[in-house]
Amino acid sequence: MALRRASSSLAAALAIWAGAVGAGPPERVVSINLCTDQLAMMLAAPGQLVSISRISQDPNVSVMLEQALGYPINSGQGEEVFRLQPDLVLAGQFTSSYTVGLLRRLGVEVVQLPIVSSLDAIPDAIREVGHLLGQHVQAEAVIADFTADLAGLQQARDTPPRAALHYANNYTSGENSLAHEILTAAGFANIAAEAGLSGGGTLAMERLIMLMPDLVISGQPYPGASRSEEVLRHPAMRGLRDRHAGHALADAEWVCGTPAVLRAIARLADLHEGG
Amino acid sequence: MGRGLVAGLLALVAGLFAASLLVGPAGLAPVQALSALIWGDALAETLVMREIRLPRAILAVLVGAALGLAGAAMQGYLRNPLAEPGLIGVSGSAALGAVLALQTGLAAAHVLALPFAALSGAVLAVLIILALAGPRGGSITLILAGIAVSALAGALTSLVLNLSPNPFAASEIVFWMMGSLQDRSMTHVWLAAPFIGLGAVVLLAQGRKFDALTLGEDAAVSMGVHLGRLRLTLVLGVASMVGAATAVAGAIGFVGLVVPHILRPLVGARPSVLLPASALGGAVLVLMADIAVRVILPTRDLKLGVLTAIVGAPLFLHLIYKTRAQGQL
Numbered sequence: 001m002a003l004r005r006a007s008s009s010l011a012a013a014l015a016i017w018a019g020a021v022g023a024g025p026p027e028r029v030v031s032i033n034l035c036t037d038q039l040a041m042m043l044a045a046p047g048q049l050v051s052i053s054r055i056s057q058d059p060n061v062s063v064m065l066e067q068a069l070g071y072p073i074n075s076g077q078g079e080e081v082f083r084l085q086p087d088l089v090l091a092g093q094f095t096s097s098y099t100v101g102l103l104r105r106l107g108v109e110v111v112q113l114p115i116v117s118s119l120d121a122i123p124d125a126i127r128e129v130g131h132l133l134g135q136h137v138q139a140e141a142v143i144a145d146f147t148a149d150l151a152g153l154q155q156a157r158d159t160p161p162r163a164a165l166h167y168a169n170n171y172t173s174g175e176n177s178l179a180h181e182i183l184t185a186a187g188f189a190n191i192a193a194e195a196g197l198s199g200g201g202t203l204a205m206e207r208l209i210m211l212m213p214d215l216v217i218s219g220q221p222y223p224g225a226s227r228s229e230e231v232l233r234h235p236a237m238r239g240l241r242d243r244h245a246g247h248a249l250a251d252a253e254w255v256c257g258t259p260a261v262l263r264a265i266a267r268l269a270d271l272h273e274g275g
Numbered sequence: 276m277g278r279g280l281v282a283g284l285l286a287l288v289a290g291l292f293a294a295s296l297l298v299g300p301a302g303l304a305p306v307q308a309l310s311a312l313i314w315g316d317a318l319a320e321t322l323v324m325r326e327i328r329l330p331r332a333i334l335a336v337l338v339g340a341a342l343g344l345a346g347a348a349m350q351g352y353l354r355n356p357l358a359e360p361g362l363i364g365v366s367g368s369a370a371l372g373a374v375l376a377l378q379t380g381l382a383a384a385h386v387l388a389l390p391f392a393a394l395s396g397a398v399l400a401v402l403i404i405l406a407l408a409g410p411r412g413g414s415i416t417l418i419l420a421g422i423a424v425s426a427l428a429g430a431l432t433s434l435v436l437n438l439s440p441n442p443f444a445a446s447e448i449v450f451w452m453m454g455s456l457q458d459r460s461m462t463h464v465w466l467a468a469p470f471i472g473l474g475a476v477v478l479l480a481q482g483r484k485f486d487a488l489t490l491g492e493d494a495a496v497s498m499g500v501h502l503g504r505l506r507l508t509l510v511l512g513v514a515s516m517v518g519a520a521t522a523v524a525g526a527i528g529f530v531g532l533v534v535p536h537i538l539r540p541l542v543g544a545r546p547s548v549l550l551p552a553s554a555l556g557g558a559v560l561v562l563m564a565d566i567a568v569r570v571i572l573p574t575r576d577l578k579l580g581v582l583t584a585i586v587g588a589p590l591f592l593h594l595i596y597k598t599r600a601q602g603q604l
Binding site for chain 1: 442
């Protein structure tokens, strides 16, 4: 009984606290997803963002490493995030539903942002995070820069060179994916789309080679060893690159729907001059 | 009898080897595929045939032969039809050795570190099994010791892969436990072939001694068989073959159980004929399994161990039942 009374008074206290801070823009924002980390760092007022996810400080996947090093990090676990007393938690669409559920039961507002799978959706994502953080002006400025820069980069070609995206485990991205749009914007055709792939999926190495791409863009290898990444250095892929196709690396800039994709597009577009 | 069987198995291996070269997601026409393989005339087809399908077919033969022969040799020495490298933890321990070499960076630093580490894991497991369930130990000791060694090796393999900084490593636990030949290359062939070849030559040369051993240890000793030397040869031969096979293809179970079991009645239970026949039979089984995984689920990497276990596990249960009925368990 005592326990029950204690828990109901705790819930009431939490509700009052949540109501009190719910009025203005959130003052303590915690982000627990790599992509929301980036948008929040771009838009938040000084002191508003109190913690970002650990992965944002990993030089292999973070595009805003320098800024990220200035923030305290979290590993996205419910207990740890709750202790930071956030009035808003930014999570990804595929953040563990247990963590999200736990935080919501504890009265924390959690917003899950969808995966961005097209360039057109990037302004929407920026606008949404700007709205959540109460930083509308800053968000519109970032969007205006992004839209102008993207228009400047985009190039249409009559016969675009054909590129293959080749990640660990022969994973690739077909139509309706951000990587596909990065390729297209940089003036390349995607062979995974030729093979009829939509979204992410695997394309057997045999089929990739039979499609004879002009450029192979391979995933960046992670530290430590894995059998999954051996396909990136497979002699058949090396043979293809040595005797026919150019080679480039896809890195952290390809991962999230943020203005960082502009750098990926620009570097890719530069390859046209070389070949 | 023996010679006809060996010739028949050889023909089967050759036929399945050709079939394995012609199966794949690229959908090449047979004539075009073979022409690209032999003459190297078109770049894409040649890369597919020479760098992807050829090493895969060669490895299926090598790995299958290694597992079939290792099973027959262990069963000959222990005079127990349940002794199989996968079941008694030799393959699992080899996988642990391989994973350790890969994750510590030794395999990247030195080419031979991978097969040697897998071989060391296998040696350790064979020694433990022989110490616990040598010729005088019963089937139950063998199986229990095997369960313990397999479980420990599997747990440690999972631990090492979970500790890896590489985000893909943990998802590869299933590869190391079930085995696959997907996307292997000639590099793997050169890595495994010398160890498997050496182990095979050494073990095949012991055929007569295993024949003598069927009459009992005393009779074998009186016929001039040096038991200690035979045991050492067995340990090194089995470990060399199973270690190399596991280092490149993961742990594929039941091959060494199913193949000698099917062939034993055909060779009149003579180990000297059963050993080479089991090597060929193992190649047949793994080639068939590797063709099947590509036909059943062409776009996914279905593991070979799944198919060999579906065939092998019921047979294993049948063998246990039979052994029990004979009052040996």
